[in-house]
Amino acid sequence: MxxxxxxxxxxxxxxxxxxxxxxxxxxxxxxxxxxxxxxxxxxxxxxxxxxxxxxxxxxxxxxxxxxxxxxxxxxxxxxxxxxxxxxxxxxxxxxxxxxxxxxxxxxxxxxxxxxxxxxxxxxxxxxxxxxxxxxxxxxxxxxxxxxxEQWTALDGLLLSFEDSVRVEGPPELVYDFLYRVADWPAHLPEITRAHVTEDRTGVQLLTLDTRAADGTTDTSESVRVCLPHAGRIVYKRTRTPRLLAAHTGEWSVDPDETGVTAVATHRVLLRAEDIEPVLGAGADLAQARDHVRRSLGGASTRVLHLARRHAETAVPTLSARR
Missing domain, CATH: 3.30.530.20 (START domain)
Known part of the structure; x- marks a missing residue:
């Protein structure tokens, strides 16, 4: 030095x-x-x-x-x-x-x-x-x-899960849809705005506005690290809703001999003090875990299905090529 x-x-x-x-x-x-x-x-x-x-x-x-x-x-x-x-x-x-x-x-x-x-x-x-x-x-x-300081309850506050969709199409097109998050509002009506900046190649700063069933809008902010050669996009939400103390995730595209598996993985740390204010009086940790599993898993599975459609419909059929 x-x-x-x-x-x-x-x-x-x-x-x-x-x-x-x-x-x-x-x-x-x-x-x-x-x-x-x-x-x-x-x-x-x-x-x-x-x-x-x-x-x-x-x-x-x-x-x-x-x-x-x-x-x-x-x-x-x-x-x-x-x-x-x-x-x-x-x-x-x-x-x-x-x-x-x-x-x-x-x-x-x-x-x-x-x-x-x-x-x-x-x-x-x-x-x-x-x-x-x-x-x-x-x-x-x-x-x-x-x-x-939450160590006695930490196992219950941590939640990890994944969902997958099988795709009969090129892995590059699956990844392309997951990467082009700015286009998602055109395909997902609940997403009203997706603003992306990528000043450094492969590092995306994402602001996402999502409309809930009650008509309210939630704004989340994330950093996404894109690893195209590995078929992965990892991310962390830097602005989370009240119930989530932290939320990280990954989109991965795994090709094999017969097709592609697209996977959405979530890792969550729940905020215990927000369970009742968010989910209502009497709500407990089990209900909070179920709520987060269904809401995050449902949203990412919809994205995976759209990525599958994007990849499969872009591939011409044998009869069409003839």
Whole structure:
């Protein structure tokens, strides 16, 4: 880091949950998009229990950035050291440590240390990076605290499911329909507006207006990471309805010898305090899980059927070619 502007930061928060619970939330990076607000998607590349390497897409300072990180986990000491292999600009180096200390009364202290650098003379970059790191660190610690403190109920608040549709058509056309989300209002009457920006190839910022059965309109905002060579689009809703504390998902197109399977996957963290305000007095967690399963699954299945029609009707029949 010779000649670079090296900065160090440290943030701590006390958590009303056992230290082991807090550490477990940190250790599983695949769940971070549900538990860590800036995280959009984590693509695990290698993991052997103590060494973790993954690709990360995250928001920082109002933009979406990505990098590859390595982590060294020490479960006995409850520490995780990390560094970015190729830092996201304007950083020229980024690393740090998570620490979880056990406190009395079944509580824990979670601490996040950062050390980062920018190029010499890049005062604006250094200022932006410091501000983005500060904002993200506070958001991460606050949501991790909130999630960990629900640890006795967390299994019930987490929901994961998928739906699939079989397609007799080219996988490229299925993917094309899923990618061209700006066109969805022409096919789905409940979607009244879809605004997409893609300033960085493969990273879409989506604002979607959806009309409910009672005539009200819900506006959601998402970041979508498009991986065409893998036939996948992963996303996270950055603006969610009241019942959902977090919602991530994936569209995938899986070809085989006889056709294509199009799959919609959802992962949800429910917000317990919103169950009765949203679903009515007396509503419980089981009803909330069923409501979310039906509403999200129904909406994505309709999209899958439209993607199937798009792919199958675009393929000329043998008689038509003659």
């Amino acid at each position: 010779s000649g670079e502007r090296v900065q160090h930061t440290s943030y701590s928060v006390d958590v009303a949950a056992p230290a082991g619970v807090v550490y477990a939330l940190l250790a599983d990076t695949t769940q971070w998009p549900l538990f860590v607000p800036p995280s959009i998607h984590v693509e695990r590349l290698d993991f052997d229990g103590t060494s973790d390497r993954f690709g990360m897409w995250a928001t920082a300072g109002g933009t979406v950035t990505s990098w590859v990180s390595r982590r060294s986990l020490d479960p006995a000491r409850r520490t995780i050291d990390f560094h970015q292999e190729v830092p996201a600009p304007p950083a020229t180096a980024m690393g740090g440590r998570w620490e979880v200390d056990e406190l009395a009364g079944g509580r824990a202290r979670l601490t996040l240390h950062h050390r980062f650098a920018t190029a010499p003379g890049d005062a604006a970059g250094a200022r932006w990076l410091a501000e983005a790191t500060d904002a993200n660190s506070h958001a991460e610690l606050e949501q991790l605290k909130r999630t960990a």
